[in-house]
Amino acid sequence: MKEYTAKEIKALKSNPYTFKVTKNKLYFTAEFKEHFWAGYQAGHTPRKILSDFGYDLSIFGQKQIDSIVQRVKKEASFGKGFSEGEQRNRRPNMGMPGSGVSPVGDTAAIPSQDRMWNELKYLRQEVEFLKKILRGSAPNREKS
Helix, strand or coil: CCCCCHHHHHHHHCCCCEEEECCCCEEECHHHHHHHHHHHHCCCCHHHHHHHCCCCHHHCCHHHHHHHHHHHHHHHHCCCCCCCCCCCCCCCCCCCCCCCCCCCCCHHHCCCHHHHHHHHHHHHHHHHHHHHHHHHHCCCCCCC
16 A cells, blocks of 8 residues: 655645545545546546646556546445545444434535435425326216
């Protein structure tokens, strides 16, 4: 595993698309991952994309670049959007008795809260629309 030097860490931290960097690991912002994925799908090479976003290519080895591609590809395949830093797939605490956590939880901890609320509103509108369609297409029953 590559260890970044103090100079490399400073250079990586100064990039606005770096979410966090430790001596062993680099975490990207969600915005970077979205743009990286779009560029990669458009046929751009990972090296060109990293370079376009201001990263010094001498910091990265080929194995590390391949790893970045695989991590972004994996996160894109989940279909939940990109997250800041590292994707964690832990089971959420659903407010078990004695846990001190309410079932609603802290909505500020959700990175895409606005997106989820918009989707919820949209789905509710869609359900109401479908109900209206079903009511309108039901056969009229005439009393005999």
